[in-house]
Amino acid sequence: MLSFLAALKRILVGRPFRTEKLKRAPLRKRLALPIFSASAFSSIAYAPDEVILTLALAGLSAMAFSPLIGLAVMVVMLVIIASYRQSVKAYPSGGGDYEIASVNLGPRAGTTVAAALLVDFVLTVAVSISSASHYVVAALPALAGSQTWIATGGVVVLTVLNLRGRGRSRLGTAAPVYLFVGVVLVMLAAGGILAATGNLGSAPSAGFDVVPDPQYPHGLTGLAGVLLVLRAFSTGSAALTGVEVPISNVHTLAAPKARNAASVLLLLGLIAGALTLGTMYLARAVKVHVVEDPATGLQLNGGPIPADYIQNPVLGQLAHAIFGAGSLGLYLVLALTVAVLLMASHTSFNSFPNLASHLATDGYLPRQLRTRGDRLGFSNGILALAIAAIVLIWVFEAHVPTLIQLYVVGVFVSFTLSQLGMIRHWGRELAQTPDKRVRARIHRSRLLNLVGLVLTAAVLVIVLGTRLVHGAWLAVLGIAVLFIMMDSLHRHYKQVDAELSIGGEESATALPARVHALVLVSTLRKPVLRAVAFARASRPSKLDAIVVDSDSERTEATLREWEALGIPVPITVLASPYREIPAPLIEHIRSIKRDSPRDLIVVYIPEYVVGRWWEQLVHNQTAMRIKNRLHYEPGVVVASVPWRLASSEDSLALGSPNTLPISNPKETP
């Protein structure tokens, strides 16, 4: 069983890598830009859709707002980037918002940021892959309806790749991103020219009428309208996720790290801005009509739309309008979008386990998340992320408009807290800097962060205010749960540390007075003899064999054989009126303790080592129970003397996963 799993693991994951393999050359800007930006750029694959279909609730006319909202999103992004450019200079270690918050606002804030980011990393995967699955369908309509399966498959592939430590090839990650940006820019340019010359075609969905939601009878008028615009804006702000990637990866950059990170950030902002604005504008120009539920939200000259209509994403419809149906350009855009969306998730598959391992090292998450797996990836973190993402994908059936409601809550929590943290940071700086000119610069920096704080906080409020009921509550809940978990785990670890750390008083050389060894005897068999021999070999000050008399006939038999074999160890019989093994033993040990409290008691327990799973059920049960009970007795050491049954040999031959690297230390080059 175990060895089968081990074999399976080897096939999927491959032979382990040596730790040395970890060292890598620092990252040059031209590669850093695409690698760090995949997540930010990929958002134009779904953000525009969400803005438009939210506005669509208020009918056709409302859609006119989409470019404006795109603009608003851009402004926020540029402010955030500007402030990050100075944060990264102040904190070039790669700790990112988590570090900034913990250092300046204390661990609680740090934990909150961490929880928020973890949740959003999961959502990045869920949203990107789900969106990717819809692009796949746009390219291969035959697959319509099986998006959930496609998305799941995508996550699985990414998981295996990351467990194998593959996808660490930098060029492999960079190339598709560059291609994507290139193709989309070309498309936007072409679209712009066509529009200018008045030859711009129209989207497949242009012909449909949009049925406004009964809640919004008069378009965007009144409070309802304002709220809807805000909601559209908040969904659109999904375009802002991924901006935090560079700052949390500064350490991998080539020197001067901070300067390079800053310029990467700038380029990221400009390109992402251009892409988003362009897409928004052209989507409007070609009359892309996307709604949350086409069946009810769209009409074809008054009647229902064709039942087999598949609503393709905005980017797809743009390509369709500009390059034409079935054109190479269209398929290129679709393919590259899928690629870049995969890259975006891939970034999360690095960030999530990295952050988790950071947190585990600081004692906020279980230790298992800290260590690197066979192929140097943080395997457990990778698996955790994958499972969480798949669950989300299944719960929401890879439906982006619903998933998006949970999204960006996390990033904005961390944005806001890190801005606040920076303000604190500058405050401290000011306190220590006499120099006028420097102080002036610091004042400017702080002002920028202040603006950032106001903006990000505002967005956070808008996000929560307009989407809490639409699903954001789930994200908030997730963050809260994670926070509580991490916080209590941390307290536990701290308490244990306090309990266990070696203070001055203990002497590291003190010794228990004497060793009193007990050998537990049931039916007299070879394992018992071995236990006795081992016990005697350790030359205890006192050695007794113990029989618990839970079944008088067996006890007598045992005593007789003991005599017959002439074993040179006194044997004590413990009465057990309630036919129990552990209880009388404990009683006996306690009485020994009472007589000589400073004695160390070592209980030798013969134990079977079995090969087949069901044998475990029919052996050792009592031994296990006894061991568990003895663990609670102070000053008692349990020495289990194993006896390997013949059946265990084969399972040994097959080998447990741990033996493999030894039996063959070579690794795949």
Add this chain to the structure above:
Amino acid sequence: MLSFLAALKRILVGRPFRTEKLKRAPLRKRLALPIFSASAFSSIAYAPDEVILTLALAGLSAMAFSPLIGLAVMVVMLVIIASYRQSVKAYPSGGGDYEIASVNLGPRAGTTVAAALLVDFVLTVAVSISSASHYVVAALPALAGSQTWIATGGVVVLTVLNLRGRGRSRLGTAAPVYLFVGVVLVMLAAGGILAATGNLGSAPSAGFDVVPDPQYPHGLTGLAGVLLVLRAFSTGSAALTGVEVPISNVHTLAAPKARNAASVLLLLGLIAGALTLGTMYLARAVKVHVVEDPATGLQLNGGPIPADYIQNPVLGQLAHAIFGAGSLGLYLVLALTVAVLLMASHTSFNSFPNLASHLATDGYLPRQLRTRGDRLGFSNGILALAIAAIVLIWVFEAHVPTLIQLYVVGVFVSFTLSQLGMIRHWGRELAQTPDKRVRARIHRSRLLNLVGLVLTAAVLVIVLGTRLVHGAWLAVLGIAVLFIMMDSLHRHYKQVDAELSIGGEESATALPARVHALVLVSTLRKPVLRAVAFARASRPSKLDAIVVDSDSERTEATLREWEALGIPVPITVLASPYREIPAPLIEHIRSIKRDSPRDLIVVYIPEYVVGRWWEQLVHNQTAMRIKNRLHYEPGVVVASVPWRLASSEDSLALGSPNTLPISNPKETP
């Protein structure tokens, strides 16, 4: 958690009993009869129904056969009883058919009998309780439809009673059986008189016409008819279950055990015969019309029967016809039938665990089934039986006509094999007895068993032939599975025995040359110090501390502190290129073994003892993995040095189940 379960157990099961309580006065005949016969007598609660509704498939006229079939069943019963009367004299130990078969036909036969009996004990509970639930409904029609729940409740109550070691009150068991027999006999007598005087009323269902099954257009004519009669007979033979009870309880009887058992058997046979025949005859006289599915099988003057019609069992309808609707007599019959059916299942709740424990002692079932629980009942056996019965009740929705199809396969397998065994037995006797007169008697006995063999074998063939497709296959499958399980488990235990039993060659006093102790060190904390101290206290010939270098920084830190604390033990660092703990350790141990093969290696592992379940997840994981791996290394003893975390104290205070009897050895009187 654990302590909660412990508390719950105490509430349900009560304080443990001392083993002395087991000794009981031998059983006098007048109590033995009812206690041993409950199962046999109770069958008239359902056997007649099954006979009649099977015949009903061939229409009204066919039902005339029911008394004849009753007669046939009686004949078989008397022969079996006659042969048992001599078996019990030959095997007075209470081993029953299991013993007879194993002694005379070899262990395989014994195992088969055991498997067959276990299956039938389960079915006794399922059938009796299900049937009881229908009597409850007959008394309280409001409960119609919830038979499954009633039956489940019944099983649960019996289980708790038996776990509590209650229901061992002999008078409590005997009284209802006597009352039941008395009341039913009175009813039959009254019925007989009324019939003789022509004043016998008719059953509630007398007015209905029976719709014959299309398979039997011309009543019982032809082969189909013959087969149907045989099938009716085979279902009727359910009346024969329970006949084996006395022989498997001889040992509890007062001396002369064998003689008393024989007379109990005789009385059992006579009474059971009278009850069955009487019921069959009167059921016919009052025109009880029961069918498998009243909705389709019954008609009221050509039209369908009332939708709310509840088909009551034969015994109920008899009481109704003889004592009158709503009469005290009717409710008395119903109540006592329920009582006696419960007693019948109660018998199985003794027989099943007893047999299971027998089998466990002989190594055919897991050891856990051998030992007595807190209240001296074989708790695990009781639970196994209860679960199996409840599963059956739910699968078949407490529907007796379906359950009955699985029934009596088991008993007849064991009847047949035990008859065969007895014939062998007599054969051996003959070989050793010269005395003419004795030989003559033995010849007679053997003849009787021969007749018994022919009869029981015939019935078994009929049962399988007529019911295999109707559900008996499931019983056969169950028996087969149990047989295979027990057989392979036995082979396993035997192999282990051979492996472990102490032969002449080993000396019970040999000792390993030297003890080489290793202390496993991770981060340097109190538990490590304790482990080191304990290791040193056991004065090994050689002592090393071991650090596995899975994380270089931590290793260095550990080494520094080790220096600082001046621990007088050399510390060895094991390289771990693949960031693993167990593998390098094993390698190291193997190399030590290579250098000095006769050394005993003791590995001291510091271990945390935690209180809360989730703490187990965040501690000891590595320790566990290491221990499991080390178990497979020859000549290695694992000594785990426990360190109890503060959190473990409270869970200790609450106490694990084992501590309770000690903390308060008093028991409920």
